[in-house]
Amino acid sequence: MYRNDTVVPYFALVFSAALFLTAYLNDRFRVVHEAGAVPHLTVGNIGLMAFALVLFVYGFIGLLSNWLEGSELRPGRHEPEPSSLPMVAGVVLSLLLVMLSGFFVRTLIFANNPEIGYYNATTLQAGVFGAMMFILALLIAIYKKFFIEEEVLAEDEKGDFPW
Template sequence: MERNDATMPLVAIFCAAIMWILLLWMFNGETTPKPVAVDPAMTASIEKDYPVLGKKVFEQGDPATGAIACQGCHGAQGQGGAGPKLAGAENILKDPVLVHTILVKGKGNMPSFEGKLTDQEIYAVSNYVLHSWGNTIEKPLTPEMVAAGQSKVDPEILKNRSRFVPEDLKLPQIWLATFIMVLLTYGLIGLYSVWAEGVELHPGIHKVRATPLAMLGITTTMALTVLFSVLFVRQMNIDYQGWAAKTPVTPNVTAEGLYAAMIVLMLAASLALYKKFFMDGEVLVEDASGEFPW
């Protein structure tokens, strides 16, 4: 039986790629920082504002606009509580712009203070945090530094700075992401089916014989499965010890996820090679009109 629709999986993957580009464009619109207005007068007043105004905002917030006091979550001495510890926080000392960005955009459980605090108050409380409880930076945080920081960002800092997290996904993005997964799943199954069984299906038992290249492939994928399994267990053990340490170390979730994904991919590749080159196949055709779309 001729499989005249063998190109359909490629069409599905092509459509998924187009939707992926559209999805990335939508994400970029969410995460692109707004241009920073540089006011020389504000820059000149920042150094004298933050010890008094910044301290007041940190301790009292602004009840008139609903801006809550920072110390309620971060502690009166920046020791942390419901919110992260600010005293001696290396991430904000390494990238002071991060404080301003989180105050404006919010992050996780912390709300955005844009519209609830004036620019003057935001810079004042940012600098209060950056110059209190042993924290210190070379120069006070200014609009010029924030503007420059938008184009010069360490990749690791950018991961922390972005507020675009799963709970912020909107309906169009959820729909696109779901449809992309459906198309990719359909396309990959179709391509695998054509690769494993050929363009033409002939009823009966298909005898297969392994080639040296196939033997090398399945041996390699199985060896890589073992390797990534060892790396995964090792990383889990490191992260568990770090989490249980006196000074907890954040688990390396990225490495854990990478190793787990590679284990799944290598197992899938091994099974695919086994199906193609080591296992006899049986094809049954009950009705020439009853075809799967792939």
């Protein structure tokens, strides 16, 4: 808490994994797979996974923030250090994003087919869409880290914004 450390985000990621595992391993919270029944989650399972998701996102962005912004800010301007590697990574990720976008559209066309009863392959659709979002996030992160000039301000406590 003293600075933008990595201790709490790491702990959040571990705790998130533990909550996911609890949701999966505990019989009472397990996804219901009764014969003939539609699988669904119990309320306890949903609660555990909701907290696990928040902690995962929080832990992930916390570690990323430490990498991108550092643990302590120092006022002034800090020049980025662009190199070939981030450029190559950006191009590769962009190509991957284009490929996944095409594949995502393909899953939508597949789901819009009356011959298969408008079947939605939800895990596949969401997996591809989720991967696209992660790649976009990575692209912005790479751009921020290696191509944006960082500036740290020391603003007066009594600013006149918004009034």
